[in-house]
Amino acid sequence: MDRLGRRFFEGDTVEVSKKLLGSVLVRVVRGRRISGRIVEIEAYRGAEDPASHAFRGMTRRNRVMFGEPGHAYVYFTMGMHWCLNVTTEEPGKAGAALIRALEPLEGIDFMMRLRGQRRIEDLTSGPAKLTQALKIDGKMNGEDLAESHRLFIERGQIVEAIGVSSRVGISRGAEHMWRFFEQGSGFVSKGKPS
DNA sequence: AGCGGGATAGTCT
DNA sequence: GACTATCCCGCTG
Numbered sequence: 001m002d003r004l005g006r007r008f009f010e011g012d013t014v015e016v017s018k019k020l021l022g023s024v025l026v027r028v029v030r031g032r033r034i035s036g037r038i039v040e041i042e043a044y045r046g047a048e049d050p051a052s053h054a055f056r057g058m059t060r061r062n063r064v065m066f067g068e069p070g071h072a073y074v075y076f077t078m079g080m081h082w083c084l085n086v087t088t089e090e091p092g093k094a095g096a097a098l099i100r101a102l103e104p105l106e107g108i109d110f111m112m113r114l115r116g117q118r119r120i121e122d123l124t125s126g127p128a129k130l131t132q133a134l135k136i137d138g139k140m141n142g143e144d145l146a147e148s149h150r151l152f153i154e155r156g157q158i159v160e161a162i163g164v165s166s167r168v169g170i171s172r173g174a175e176h177m178w179r180f181f182e183q184g185s186g187f188v189s190k191g192k193p194s
Numbered sequence: 195a196g197c198g199g200g201a202t203a204g205t206c207t
Numbered sequence: 208g209a210c211t212a213t214c215c216c217g218c219t220g
Contacts, residue, residue, distance in 0.1 A: 042212070051212070053205095061205065078213045079202030085212085098212060128213050169212055191213080 002155040006146045009069035013088040013095035016069075017043040018180050020086065020097055022159040024105065027134040028150045034110050034134050036102025036124050037156050040181040040188045042167045044085070046094030051173030054094035064142050065094040072151060074131070074141040081128030082137045086145060086153070100127045100168070100179075103187040126189040165193040 004023065009016055018041075026035045044052040046065070053062040053075065064073045065087055073085040073096050089095035102124040104111060111123045111133035124130040131137065136151070145152045161183035166174045168191040181188045 044212070053212080056206085059205080075212085076204060077211065079204075079211090081213050083212065100212090126213070167212070189213095 004070075004145070004153045004155065006068070006070050009086060009088050009145075010090055011069075011088065013045050013097060014043040014178055016086075016088045016095075017041050017097040017178070018162065020099075020153070021162060021180055021182065022156045024154045024156040025099065025102060025130075025134070026152050026154055027107075027136065029107075029110070029135055032107060032110065034107030035105045035154075036130065036134075037105055038099055038101075038153075039103050039159070039185045040099075040101035040179070042098045042100060042180070043088075043178040044096050044098060046089070049173055049176070051167060051170040051176075052094065052096075054096075058094075062094070065096050067091060067142075068144075069095075070144065070146040072136075072140050072143040072145060074136060074138055074143075076138060077128070082131040083127045084131050084136055084140075098127060099130065100191075101125050101181070101185075101187055101189045102130050102133075103182075103185060104133075121186050125187050126191065129189075168193050170194055 046054040054065045071087045085096035085098045159182045163181045163183040165179045167179045174194040
């Protein structure tokens with residue numbers, strides 16, 4: 001209930017990323033809800049952000065970053081992993097928020113099976129871990145989170161203490177403090193910021 | 195607890 | 208032909 005609509009995503013990428021902390025990412029598989037609260041996220045802007053996939057303009061891979069806000073941008077990386085972003089900004093302007101970690105809420109047994117892990121802290125504490133746990137891959141690229149019945153975001157519990165750092169695993173654009181996370185959460189990724 | 199390396203393939207130069 | 212918006216395992220101490 002209380003799903004986030006188009007308006008929520010249509011704004012400055014950094015602001016939308018911060019607002020997204022504490023929201024609940026919901027995946028529905030065969031009628032079952034698999035969900036987690038967003039506890040870590042990063043902002044990737046467009047032409048002015050050298051760390052962004054959209055930095056050098058539109059390509060086949062990054063085109064959904066240039067489209068309507070509130071869509072899933074799912075990309076393949078490191079030869080074996082999928083990462084989930086939510087598109088931001090007005091149509092025509094690139095931007096996306098990379099969801100990096102969740103606090104598991106519903107469907108924990110399902111996540112354990114898909115991940116082959118039994119510690120709750122190991123299920124969704126990283127961008128590629130959470131896509132595996134929620135059964136998200138390239139087929140979900142372009143999914144409209146404002147309309148979809150299998151992937152969407154709901155309003156959640158506010159994050160009181162927001163931590164800020166540079167983004168993980170990038171070289172250019174490292175001066176920007178565009179990673180946001182819940183301080184003290186045991187579900188944040190272990191990756192080191194640059 | 196922290197570091198180092200290997201797996202593995204799409205994307206862009 | 209180089210470069211990843213990563214993860215996991217094995218080693219060290």
